[in-house]
Amino acid sequence: MPSGAGTGACTSNFFSMTVYSRSGEEGRTIVRSIIDKYIQNRFFNKLLLLYSAIIIVTVGILIYIIVTNITGLLREQAITYNEQVLQLVGDHFHNQNKRLKKMMTDLYIKNGFDKTDTIYDAFEALSAGGTAPNSPPSTMSDQRERAAYINRYMLDTALPNDPDILEMVMTNRAFDYEISTTRYTSGIKLGNYFEDIRQFLRNKDSSRINSRKTYFLPAFTASNNGNSVNLYGIYDYIRTPDNPADYSGYMILTYDTDSFQRAYEPYRKYFIGTLLVMTPEGDVIYDSSGRYYKEPFPYWDQVQNPSSSVVIDSKRSIVNVNKDDQYGFITVGIIPINELNKGVTFINRMVLLAAFGCILIIIVLTVLSTNRFSNRLKDVLHMIKDIQKGNLSAKTVKGPNDEVGLIAQNLNLMSQRLDEYIKREFVLELRRKDSELKQKTAELYALQSQINPHFLYNTLEAIRMKALSSRDTETGRMIKILAKLFRSSIKDEMIVTVQEEMNYCQSLLELYYIRFQGRLDVVFDVDGDILEFAVFRHMLQPIIENSIAHGIDLSKENNVITIQGRKVGGFIVIAVSDNGQGIDPQRLAAITGQLKQPRTYGSGHIGLQNVESRIKLIFGDNCGIGIRSEKGKGTEVIVTILAKSKEELRDDVQGSDRG
Template sequence: MNKIRRFYLNHVKRKMFNKIILIYSAVMMILFLIAAVMAYQYQVQRIIREESDANLKTAQVLAIYLNRQYENVQTMVQQIYGDAALSDDLVYFLNNRYESYLSHRLNLFSRPGEHRVQSFSSVLKSSLEQDPGATGVTIFSYPKNFYMQIRKQSQQLKYENGSKGDWESWFAERKYYGWDTINQYGPFLDAAGSSSSGTYAYFRELQDPWTLEKVGMMMVDFDADQLSAWLKTRTPDIQGRILVMSSQGTVVYDSQETGSYVGQAYPYRHQLDNTGKWTPLDESFKVNVLSAGNSELTVVGFVSKSSIHDSTVQLRNTLIVITLLFVLASFIVTSTVMRKHSKKIQRIIRSMSRIGEGDLSVRIQMPGEDELQQISVRVNDMCERLEQYIDKMYASEIRQKHAELVALQSQIQPHFLYNTLESIRMKAYMSGAKEVGQLIYSLSVMFKSMVKKDTMVTIQEEIELCSIYLDLFRIRYEGKLAVRIDMDREIGGCRIIKLLIQPIVENYIVHGFRSLEGDNEVSLSVVREEERIVITVADNGKGISAGRLQEIRQLLSDSSQPPRSGGSSIGLINVHERIRMNYGEDYGVTICSEEGKGTIVRVEIPVLREGFM
């Protein structure tokens, strides 16, 4: 106990770095355990998904096969009823004694000029030969109480050997559902001659196509063993259990060799669903329920929880061994690293003690290039230099930029007496000068927007200000100025520096507008291009000479010089400088112009939503 306490005091409590390493080691061990549990859960879910998908695939393949058998039976019946001679042959067979039927057939062959009529039994045999899963067809006669068993290699005629009540009761049950198994065929049938224990059958009532009278029933036998063999060729890796049930819930096929449910009503048929959850039946199952086309058969796939557990035992044991190995390796590595860094920390402590005693010539010699070596050499000097840089450069630059921004923005913030203009507007309305009153109202609204203290507005507000400004000149030069404004509504709420577009429009009115001509046109477009907002002001005005355009572009590219207080391009240069000071060097104003043809000014700013800045 004393050794443990001494170890704790010497290597844990008094050594912060060792504490960090121990905590890290504990965290890694916990993470290994969590990772192992998550990996186990993931693999279990993967196994469940794979086995469930494999079971579903098997059920789908089986459903397709059963539907094909059903369609073959329907094709066989349609072939008989589609040929009048064959259907007449079948109806005559069911309504007469077999001796009369044979005489009838001989009479048909003996008639001169009559071509040979194919019998219904030959058609049934031909259909049986085309379907390897079908073992035979039995035709029952209601009027004459006999049945004929047709096999691929033989044909037998037999009379019923049960009571009439059993015979009629059995036929009545067959009318309500089409599929059944051999143990439901009835005591009067020759089971040994008809099929084996692995047989299921489809029943269909026969009628006279002319009178629609029910004259008999057809039973088609299918070999369940052939179905299993076919299924293994298509899905050799069969997962879980597959049951095929008729519409009344009777199991006609069971993929398990025991076949414990064959011929019985499945007791849990009302609890089957496709929710994907574990369904409690005789045990917990994942259930896949499929309908076999139009055949009235249901294919149900089962994957049991016990089989999943058996599949994951080896996986669980492997993960336990791997996790223990990782934990052991982590502990060994952590212990080695802990001892190594503990020696480095002790060396730093001893050196710092000498420095504290006044030996300033001491230098900490730390091998390697890790954090401890960097701390020993540079951390104090780096922090001191960083503080100086922040204090001297960054803060002063912010103050300087802010002062320049205020100075620039003050150049284009007019302060007008809009209350006086409102009084003048009312006087104009009272005097009947409504057009003058409208001009004064627009000017008053524009002044109110200009004198607001906000430096940031929405694009929608800036566009409305430009629209009012242009309305003033449209009214003044009636019929001489056409204005077109296009703006993407999605960016109407984005933020923009106040009075950023209006000076550009004003440049056109002052320097580009042709007052003696009536085809003046200016267009304002605001669109979003990726993460930029592009504002384009285009006109068909006087344009700019090549020399003057070059001079303006030189002023726009020279960011080191503040805008001049005079000159015809003060508004344009001012806008460009304000954009670069607020948004950075990647944004600003570009201009294209041709003398006598017009000017295009393009402004690019970043996308800033409401509430930014």
């Protein structure tokens, strides 16, 4: 080849390679730019890709599991239905053989027309053209009566035992005499097919008539009013009583193959494949497909060793085989795997289409919701940029009250408040100074309120000493109790034990006892195991004061205040009761309603509502005050609090104060 031509070819190839290289590089550059523009720097697009991948992988796994389980389930279901059909058909054919044996037994035990000989004797006399051996001579009328009796036996006794019998025949060994009957007056006639039966029986080896219980006529064709139908038969030898190895004729039952279909009709729509009933030699008695009649079954060797993978008619098939041990026939179920997979393939296709549709809908909805969410975030970002530029009047479009909506609302509120803050900076500064001044004033008042009780306590103590010096012991005792109560009131600690609260209540009630000059009795019934639990200070004081104010009748001598305390589960229950006049139902309902109303309490407010508010604040909404009262029988105020130690309750109160 000339050198010039070779150089041109090399140049052309080099140019093509260069073009391809540049094209590939440009393609990769375009892909990278698309990734950077639409994925790398886009959070929602990356999130969308991640969600899509998760959805596809998850749905793919679910599809695999569903398809695998459906395939296995349908396979097992088809095999199960096949086995059930085999069992039904086998039982059906078994019962037909069983009924034949029953009819054979009746030949030798049922009496004949004259009540002396049996049906067998009557048949022997007819088939011999005269009388049976050892029987008296018979007339022509006797013969007719014998024939009529046998026919009635066949028609009235034998045929009703098996509704599927098409025709029943009794024939002698030479086939020159037979008696037959059928339940179909216009049905198949014996002459249509009996010559085929004769030929079949002549060809059979009758040397071992006792090798089986019954024998079978493989399927054959007969005409029925111009139509051909498939029939089969069961027969047995009519043996001589004196020598069971010898026989004098045959009893034959013929059936339409449709009787097998009727046997498994409820399962027919679920049945897949081919059902066969065969003789022990492999001749076909029934074939649901109709392909193997009139010839030995060509796959007899394969069904002798059934397997889940047998090739029949060039199709990979599953074969089930049942053999009747009593009569020897075989039922075979053949399930082509491709037919089994038809239903599976259809279901799998529907599952895949449904899954694909679901994935598509989910992705489309995800894209739409993501775009909507992204656009709302873009509005928020634009507002943030405007605020960065100093435009505090920027506002976002109001949307749903979700997370993005809350962010937008808070940004609007923030910019509004920031704008107000800048405009009112000096006013706010004055307010802060004024607030500091008021705080200092409050601290001063608090200090003064703490000094005054100390001064009052010291003054009361001086008065008590003066009363004692004057030998006024009762006045001194009252002053001492009152001073004790004041000392308890000026303590800083808000949380006390039940024991400390009971001591305070005892001192308070002792003061009232002296005041009422013994007309008030006090009963304390408090379990010792609750004394170390915690309450807030003076929790029971307003309740006791209400009981004394409204439950004590100074005109009576038997006024009783009872304080009980118990631990019930995780709660402490303290009840303060009196034996006063009680509360009207209307008034009680009004008080109960007031207790349910939310109220902010202060240090200067006392009363049941104050106690209720403090209990719920410290112990929670499942605690509080309950009131039970009956007119003329007194009132009981029940306080329920959580059973907590002093340290636990102090930590809870401090934690709530910090919150």
